[in-house]
Amino acid sequence: MFEDHLAEFIQYIKAGGKSANSIKKYQSDVKQFFIYIKQEYQDGSITIKDLDRLAIRAYLRHLHTKGLSNSSISSKISSLKSFFQYLLLRKHVDKNPAALVNNPKSEKKMPTYFTEKEMEALINLPDLSTKYGIRNKAILELMYSCGLRISEVAGAKLNDFNRQSQLIKVVGKGIKKRTIPVGRKAIEAIDAYLKIRHKFLSVKSDDSIFLSKSGKSLHSDELRAILDRYIRLIARSKGYSTHTIRHSFATHLLSRGADLKAIKEMLGHEYLSTTEVYTHLSIKDINKAYRLAHPRNRDDDKQ
Secondary structure, eight states, X not given: OHXXXXXXXXXXXXXXXXXXXXXXXXXXXXXXXXXXXXHHTTTOOOOGGGOOHHHHHHHHHHHHHTTOOHHHHHHHHHHHHHHHHHHHHTTSSSSOTTTTSOOOOOOOOOOOOOOHHHHXXXXXXXXXXXXXXXXXXXXXXXXXXXXXXXXXXXXXXXXXXXXXXXXXXXXOGGGOEEEEEOOHHHHHHHHHHHHHGGGGOOTTOOSBSSBOTTSSBOOHHHHHHHHHHHHHHHOSSTTOOHHHHHHHHHHHHHHTTOOHHHHHHHHTOSSHHHHGGGOOOOHHHHHHHHHHHOGGGOGGGOO
């Protein structure tokens, strides 16, 4: 019975436009809860309607004993809240037992990011004497220029990139589309790649911008593996990944005085509070941006 309700819920969130990664996470979180419940009630005496807030709180304590971080536990509880809210909507239950369970508080982790010099070094790592190096440099330049996620790069099509207007359209989380400016260096790198893109073509090719050795579109996992090899050469410690490039994009824009709301739109964040994590800049960075940008602090404004 539990599995039937989960299958219905997964179909529901698929229809709602949730990303494949989000769907996979919801499914995994709810399944783990079911496993726990079945272990606690091995006689099969409990039904979905019998589950109450005490059962959810007991599961929360169980997660704590397994050594999970507060952020991981909070994420799992949020999945259960959504699941039971769906069951309540469909009248499979009379109440949402997870609704009044407080998510454990967790400290916000500061995002890792490369310095501007490190990003420059990273982008210059690909060997431009090979077609793969030319392609990989274009990928790195585009990611850093636009703050793209790996999935957004993988899904980019030729018609999405407008060379004349210097814009690219991408499909982000929740199948939300947005248009982002592309910088000069990225355009130059993409131009260089598009000139040799035909060398990747095969009968398997489609209209994806970036193609693999076989001519197929590069998928997220392939892209991640390619870029991770470069990142390992630059990273100062553990915790650096392809997503660090996105963090670097936002951090560098903010440190140079860009508007937080504009960065939010370019990143495709739904809430400004999500983007505010990048306001971890040192007072030195903020002071520098102020002195360079404020109209009453510029020498050229002096009479």
